[in-house]
Amino acid sequence: MSQIFEAPGTRAAIEEGTILMPRFGADGLVACIAVDARDGTVLMLAHMNAEALARTLETGEAWYWSRSRGELWHKGATSGQIQRVVEMRVDCDQDALLIRVEVGGDGGCCHTGRRSCFYRGVTRDPASGAAVLQPVGSDR
Amino acid sequence: MSQIFEAPGTRAAIEEGTILMPRFGADGLVACIAVDARDGTVLMLAHMNAEALARTLETGEAWYWSRSRGELWHKGATSGQIQRVVEMRVDCDQDALLIRVEVGGDGGCCHTGRRSCFYRGVTRDPASGAAVLQPVGSDR
Numbered sequence: 001m002s003q004i005f006e007a008p009g010t011r012a013a014i015e016e017g018t019i020l021m022p023r024f025g026a027d028g029l030v031a032c033i034a035v036d037a038r039d040g041t042v043l044m045l046a047h048m049n050a051e052a053l054a055r056t057l058e059t060g061e062a063w064y065w066s067r068s069r070g071e072l073w074h075k076g077a078t079s080g081q082i083q084r085v086v087e088m089r090v091d092c093d094q095d096a097l098l099i100r101v102e103v104g105g106d107g108g109c110c111h112t113g114r115r116s117c118f119y120r121g122v123t124r125d126p127a128s129g130a131a132v133l134q135p136v137g138s139d140r
Numbered sequence: 141m142s143q144i145f146e147a148p149g150t151r152a153a154i155e156e157g158t159i160l161m162p163r164f165g166a167d168g169l170v171a172c173i174a175v176d177a178r179d180g181t182v183l184m185l186a187h188m189n190a191e192a193l194a195r196t197l198e199t200g201e202a203w204y205w206s207r208s209r210g211e212l213w214h215k216g217a218t219s220g221q222i223q224r225v226v227e228m229r230v231d232c233d234q235d236a237l238l239i240r241v242e243v244g245g246d247g248g249c250c251h252t253g254r255r256s257c258f259y260r261g262v263t264r265d266p267a268s269g270a271a272v273l274q275p276v277g278s279d280r
Contacts, residue, residue: 005271015252020262020271031171031185040180045171045236057264057271068233089276091257092250093208096185098258110232112155117231118238122160124197131145131160131197136229 004054014094022053023095029065032097034109037086040100043109044117046075048097060085062101080105144194154234162193163235169205172237174249177226180240183249184257186215188237200225202241220245 006021008014014021022030029047036043046064048056052072055063062083066073076082082104089098108115120133146161148154154161162170169187176183186204188196192212195203202223206213216222222244229238248255260273 018273020273033173033182033185035182042173042175042182042238045173045185045231057262058269087276088262089258090260090262090273091185092252092254092259093257096257097262098182112232114232117233117236118229119232120230122197122228122230122237129198133158133160133230136227 004050008094015092020090021094022050022090022097023093024050025095029067030095030097032062032064032099034062034083034099034101037100037102041116042118043101043103043115046073053097056085056088056099062099075109076104081107081109083109144190148234155232160230161234162190162230162237163233164190165235169207170235170237172202172204172239174202174223174239174241177240177242181256182258183241183243183255186213193237196225196228196239202239215249216244221247221249223249 006019008021008023009017024030028049031045032048033045034043035041047067048063049065052063052065062075062085064073064075083101085099085101087100103109110117110119119135121136122131122133125132146159148161148163149157164170168189171185172188173185174183175181187207188203189205192203192205202215202225204213204215223241225239225241227240243249250257259275261276262271262273265272
């Protein structure tokens with residue numbers, strides 16, 4: 001499916017060009033950050049292969065490649081948490097995407113039931129040097 | 141270096157535990173989203189190996205692993221665009237990090253000179269089906 005997009009060209013074409021030429025990794029995936037269009041909350045980080053990216057562009061709803069399940073994943077198809085893509089951006093070297101989404105269903109995205117997947121803060125315990133986690137204020 | 145962090149445990153420990161156990165990929169990396177602490181603008185997506193993550197936690201400044209250069213990368217060491225980490229979060233399955241940063245120097249992050257690496261929007265031309273790029277409003 002990757003031939004449905006332009007192959008990566010020169011550095012100038014990648015960084016300053018007007019054609020999407022996604023730089024899929026060796027695993028055929030690009031990372032995609034999803035943020036809530038309402039308030040900019042970072043909801044999740046997932047991955048798209050060429051087919052998921054093509055379907056996202058065609059349908060206006062987020063499709064990903066589930067690395068854990070090894071299959072295409074129409075986000076929200078079962079949960080109702082459909083992500084309607086308001087805007088897509090690509091980064092300088094075209095190996096990462098950013099989508100602003102309106103979320104259906106209960107407005108969340110995380111399979112644990114939280115609104116965002118980033119529900120824990122990381123700090124370093126100064127005494128032990130251990131990296132510990134604590135819940136951050138629920139935004140739901 | 142990955143032994144400086146806990147090895148991934150049970151699903152419950154990963155999703156609901158209080159110990160960071162980063163799930164580094166086969167390439168030894170986790171993705172890290174950097175957002176500007178001032179206004180939430182998504183600045184960049186980069187990667188950390190265990191040593192970069194440890195240095196970030198120890199120093200309070202963002203360290204990455206440069207995949208293109210194959211070396212540890214103290215962001216801003218040459219450009220002045222140091223990223224002081226105000227908050228770090230980890231996602232549900234502990235394979236992605238999110239940092240809110242205060243940016244030094246000119247306040248930007250992208251090697252092309254823009255504030256954010258996500259300076260182009262992606263749309264699908266309805267006639268040809270091609271995915272085309274256009275600049276999005278500069279926020280600098």
